[in-house]
Amino acid sequence: MGYDNFNKKLKSAFYRFRRAFLRLPLPQRIMVVLLALALCSFLIFGMRQLLHFDKTSSIIGTSTESTDTTKTADKIPGNYVRRHLDGVYVDPKDADYYPVAVMIDNAPNARPQAGLAQAQIVYEALMEGNITRFMAIFATASSTLPEIGPVRSARPYFVDWAQGYNALYAHVGGSPEALTELKMTAMYNINEFYQGKYFWRSHERLAPHNVLSSGENFYNYLNNLNVRSVNYRSWQYKDETAETHCQASACQNIDINYNNPLFAVSWQYDSEQNQYRRLMASSQHNDADGTPIAAKNVIVLKVPSQIVDAELRRHMQNIGAGKAWYCLDGACLEGSWKKASAREREVIYDDKDKEVKFNAGTTWIEVVQYDGSINVSNF
Helix, strand or coil: CHHHHHHHHHHHHHHHHHHHHHHCCHHHHHHHHHHHHHHHHHHHHHHHHHHHHHHHCCCCCCCCEECCCCCCHHHCCCCCEECCCCCCEECHHHCCECCEEEEECCCHHHCCCECHHHCCEEEEEECCCCCEEEEEEECCCCCCCCCEECECCECHHHHHHHHCCCCEEEECCECHHHHHHHHHCCCCEEECCCCHHHCEECCCCCCCCCEEECHHHHHHHHHHHCCCECCCCCCEEECCCHHHCCCHHHCEEEEECCCCHHHCEEEEEECCCCEEEEEECCEECECCCCCECEECEEEEEECCEEECCCCCCEEECCCEEEEEEEEECCEEEEEEEEECCCCCCCEEECCCCCECEEECCCEEEEEECCHHHEEEEEC
16 A cells, blocks of 8 residues: 555655646746756766766776885785886786786877876887887786777887787777788787777767777687786886985976977976876876876987888887986986897986886886987976
């Protein structure tokens, strides 16, 4: 009886509302409908944001890693070790999972990128037409990133850098030279043209800037290959202390000039977090989920480059050695980079030829062709 009474009251209320609604003038009825639609949209958007937060709250490695690198040794579990990719303290089982290197679009129509703020290592280098492209490298220990991309095509110099990590290299096609090099290397690669089930095309982005994948897809692909870990050279890392940070006016920002205002980069030092915030085209560079992009270390490599074909594709002399700038703790110093072969990871040295020790955490590597492309300035 209780349910029947409630049902009758509900029907009665509905019919009263319907009669009242139909008596309203047409403009007022339209206004009521628009308000109802707006309220529904607000509720749906709120639920999506809540669910998205739940998904991304366990991004790569966060469940077992100590991301606060300023912690003293006694606050880090005694069995933790530095992860090979970025030096962050993690459970030993998560230290050397297979890295994934993803080619990510940086054309204006590709922004904002998805997942870029969660990468452990990011390379940025010029493509044809004075635009830049990223190669973002992720640790795959507990990768649950729901979106990574937009994924774009391969270039041979990015393939060389990826080989230094023996990473899974993710791309959508590539230049003839890059595809030839991928066939000749033992490095695993996943190409959307042939492994399309691990990618999808978003209807919310314009083609060709709409190919996406996810941490789960790459993780599953590696599982199907039955590979879990890989060896590559890890850089040296140090513990952060307040004494190592720059002092007030001695702190420095970095500007990178790629000869295109839409790709102008600025790294601004945040003394409170001891990290650098990334600006692009004079605006804060944020991920698609709103996360600001930041780095503990910013490295600039000077690499000679030549145009090699009518499509304005480039060849970069990224095997060998060259000049480098390395920035951490608010200060930038000159040194050098050395990469003995495509299969070896480049190493950064100071002006006394001693390997640099970096802060644990995200590192961005900017690749330029001229000394004048980098400007270091005090606050």
